[in-house]
Amino acid sequence: MSKQEWPLYEVFIRSKSGLSHRHAGSVHAADDEMALNNARDTYTRRNEGVSIWVVRSDKIVASDPAETAAFFEPAKDKIYRHPTFYDIPDEVENL
């Protein structure tokens, strides 16, 4: 018997107010509402989140691994773009 797979959705979870949504994983679902339910049941069982985004994986435009060099290498030797010359106070969290 052939089995038609449900489409894949990527799941993003905001762990608490003020933080940004982070990629948590993916779920299969037949429609958007089901994807939201499945994300909730799969990734927030242990009180991980206050907000969930789901998006069809095939709607995400991703960079091509073959172009990694062209995309990212030029930034590597420009250390002056990194704010590494500052001391971060201990009180600053979530940076």
Add this chain to the structure above:
Amino acid sequence: MSDNAVIAAYATRLGDNALILGQRMIENVAAYPELEEELANANFALDYIGQARLFYTYAGECEGGGRDEDDFAYQRPEHEYRNLLLVEQPNGHFGDSTVRQVLFESWYLLLLDALCRCNDEGLATIAARAIKEVRYHLRHSSQWLIRLGDGTEESRARVQASLDQLWRYTGEMFVPDDLDEDVRVMYSGPDLGAIEAAWRDNVAGIIDEATLVMPDDQSMASGGKQGRHTEYFGYLLAEMQFLQRTYPGATW
């Protein structure tokens, strides 16, 4: 009955609904076709088992006879379980289970909502906790009913048959017995007549959105609240109680 005996009996009945439905759902664990649904079902089943634990523990306290949650769950004979017939019905296929959940959870949500406002603090506290879980369960199950009803020709026909088949077990949810009346009068408990009206509205809305047909009110089965169960119940109990019956007092 004394005040405490009324609450103990009522909490036991609520615990029975939660435990037996949870046990039915657990039978489906590791049998679902999709991993995500598998997780959801197992989580929901555990929600119900958790509610049963709270209700039984509270019943034991009110009773004052030293019975704990395990005594209620595992040490009683069939006729002492006072759950609704609906929750003990076999899982059948996915559509059968879905319809059972929708019909029960629509009622249970309204019952818990009323219990949140009753004058018994213990019941109100447990209800306030349980209602959050059940609100989500109903969201999940009713979306599935709509998806199946408004799905393919086959899924629609099968889930309509499930609805017609299980409808006969909805009647007893709304027929108050002496215990229901005691809780309503003495503790401002749920008014089953008012719940029936709201339930019909809500369920009609879901059925309509699912493009299904509301079943006719046929002759309704009843007896669960008096401990007279359907033929399926003995098998469920035998499996659930096996360990405690075979090795009384076993712990691990």
